Amino acid sequence: MNHTVRVRYAPSPTGEPHLGNIRTALFNWLYARGQGGSFIVRVEDTDQERLVPGALNSILDALLWLGLDWDEGPTDDGKGNKGAFGPYFQSQRLPLYHQHTERLVASGSAYRCFCSSARLDAIRRAQQQQKLPPGYDRLCRDMPEDERRRRLDSGEPSVVRFRVPLEGATTVHDIVRGEVTWENRLLDDFIILKSDTFPTYHLASVVDDHVMQISHVMRAEEWLPSTPRHLMLYYALGWAPPKFAHLPMILGADRSKLSKRHGATSVLEYRTQGFLPDALLNFLTLLGWSLDDKTDVISRADLVRHFSLDRITKAAAIFNAEKLTWMNGVYVRAMSPQALAEQMLPFLERQEADGGLPNDIPMPLDRSYLLRIVPLVQERLKLLSESAELTGFFFQEHLAYDASLLVQKGMDAAATANALRQSSQRLAALSSWDTATLEALFRPLADELGIKTGQLFGAVRVAVTGRTATPPLFQTMEALGKERCMARIALAIDSLKP
Ligand code: GLU
Numbered sequence: 001m002n003h004t005v006r007v008r009y010a011p012s013p014t015g016e017p018h019l020g021n022i023r024t025a026l027f028n029w030l031y032a033r034g035q036g037g038s039f040i041v042r043v044e045d046t047d048q049e050r051l052v053p054g055a056l057n058s059i060l061d062a063l064l065w066l067g068l069d070w071d072e073g074p075t076d077d078g079k080g081n082k083g084a085f086g087p088y089f090q091s092q093r094l095p096l097y098h099q100h101t102e103r104l105v106a107s108g109s110a111y112r113c114f115c116s117s118a119r120l121d122a123i124r125r126a127q128q129q130q131k132l133p134p135g136y137d138r139l140c141r142d143m144p145e146d147e148r149r150r151r152l153d154s155g156e157p158s159v160v161r162f163r164v165p166l167e168g169a170t171t172v173h174d175i176v177r178g179e180v181t182w183e184n185r186l187l188d189d190f191i192i193l194k195s196d197t198f199p200t201y202h203l204a205s206v207v208d209d210h211v212m213q214i215s216h217v218m219r220a221e222e223w224l225p226s227t228p229r230h231l232m233l234y235y236a237l238g239w240a241p242p243k244f245a246h247l248p249m250i251l252g253a254d255r256s257k258l259s260k261r262h263g264a265t266s267v268l269e270y271r272t273q274g275f276l277p278d279a280l281l282n283f284l285t286l287l288g289w290s291l292d293d294k295t296d297v298i299s300r301a302d303l304v305r306h307f308s309l310d311r312i313t314k315a316a317a318i319f320n321a322e323k324l325t326w327m328n329g330v331y332v333r334a335m336s337p338q339a340l341a342e343q344m345l346p347f348l349e350r351q352e353a354d355g356g357l358p359n360d361i362p363m364p365l366d367r368s369y370l371l372r373i374v375p376l377v378q379e380r381l382k383l384l385s386e387s388a389e390l391t392g393f394f395f396q397e398h399l400a401y402d403a404s405l406l407v408q409k410g411m412d413a414a415a416t417a418n419a420l421r422q423s424s425q426r427l428a429a430l431s432s433w434d435t436a437t438l439e440a441l442f443r444p445l446a447d448e449l450g451i452k453t454g455q456l457f458g459a460v461r462v463a464v465t466g467r468t469a470t471p472p473l474f475q476t477m478e479a480l481g482k483e484r485c486m487a488r489i490a491l492a493i494d495s496l497k498p
Contacts (some may be wrong), residue, residue: 004038006038007037007040011025013044013052013056013059016268017063018266021220022267022284023250030307037215040085043089046200056078060077062266062267062271065268066281101193111143111163112143113160114140114157115136133186167184169181170228173244174227174244175243176312176313182225209242221248224246247312248317250287263319276343285298289313338371344381347388349364358396370391372479373394394480405468408454420489427441457473459492464476464489
């Protein structure tokens with residue numbers, strides 16, 4: 001027996017990399033990495049009408065951003081194939097599906113169906129009217145061989161359908177959901193090959209999972225009803241099915257299916273909003289899996305080490321956007337200032353209209369200056385997209401603020417200007433510029449001026465930052481440097497002139 005774990009993520013390139021979809025990729029990846037197996041990406045592009053240009057690249061981009069590397073599948077640019085079981089695009093594997101369709105027809109497990117879409121529509125309408133379950137009425141199932149041959153030879157369009165047994169039942173042994181049984185008579189003769197000679201999802205998925213030696217099929221719960229059909233195909237083709245694990249749905253806080261209403265649904269939007277890949281990865285893993293029902297923050301390495309199929313939950317997972325933002329803050333605070341600075345740079349250097357720093361700030365930014373700033377904002381930063389908002393005043397040449405902000409409660413413009421002038425004179429005389437020196441200068445100065453420290457610090461804070469709320473004042477001044485602080489205080493004094 002072959003115990004090698006081979007799992008796959010099988011996206012259809014029909015849209016954005018949705019959170020739920022990427023959660024499926026993630027669980028497969030975690031299992032492969034934890035078990036020393038292989039993670040395969042297979043592109044299910046058989047529904048030619050639903051293909052969306054660029055969708056595959058967005059999906060691969062999302063995987064790469066989250067660090068979900070694949071051993072086999074399309075190349076990173078989505079143009080080629082890598083791996084020994086390729087090609088990994090179903091549209092490039094048509095001969096294989098035709099070969100197995102012929103086997104199924106030859107053994108009597110499948111048959112040609114010539115029913116037109118007009119006829120199928122009429123059946124559907126009649127079934128609706130009579131409140132019957134929808135399904136094909138099996139008109140072509142027992143067509144005489146000579147008629148079949150004649151219609152096929154005349155070029156009449158046809159599909160191939162699977163001959164579902166009319167009796168008995170099919171049981172799926174699902175790792176998450178346990179045993180689920182379907183009565184065969186409730187399943188209709190589903191199509192396996194379409195009239196455009198492309199396979200349907202059912203056939204292509206079964207053939208590929210077998211040929212690619214997939215050991216475990218882990219996919220969204222919505223595919224569970226397809227699984228009895230897949231089992232019938234495995235049995236008819238004489239193959240042993242893989243193991244199945246259907247992952248719970250992801251719902252919004254209102255328990256409806258996750259949608260735009262609950263926030264961004266595309267993983268790439270989370271990147272734009274400034275989430276860290278490790279934080280999103282941690283968060284997504286907890287949508288349907290838990291380590292011990294209580295631990296929230298788990299490193300990537302620990303997730304790989306501990307991920308197990310038996311702790312996948314049966315109940316739907318609830319998406320909690322606030323928890324994701326909180327978790328991102330946890331990851332931001334745990335980073336080294338260097339690593340955080342690297343992550344913040346693209347957010348700071350992008351266009352102002354996209355949330356970057358004001359356009360008049362010279363780019364590229366001074367890296368060593370940024371490194372002095374980062375520790376001051378690290379505590380407060382939850383999303384990388386807040387970088388410009390939190391650090392802008394450090395970089396701006398001219399602070400734009402209302403001079404009235406300088407005047408603290410219980411003071412007037414003249415007293416404020418005086419306090420700033422005194423501050424400026426003492427600061428000018430300093431030979432070193434660090435938090436402790438600045439603090440030692442300002443505390444007694446308030447006393448000397450006969451004002452409260454809060455009043456003095458408040459005026460100086462606005463003068464050097466243009467804001468009333470900032471990181472700790474003296475650390476901020478240390479990071480800003482003497483030259484900037486002196487120039488800003490001088491401008492503040494000017495702005496207070498009557
Ligand atoms: N192509 C299907 C999807 O987009 C894959 C289903 C499966 O994993 O079998 O979800």
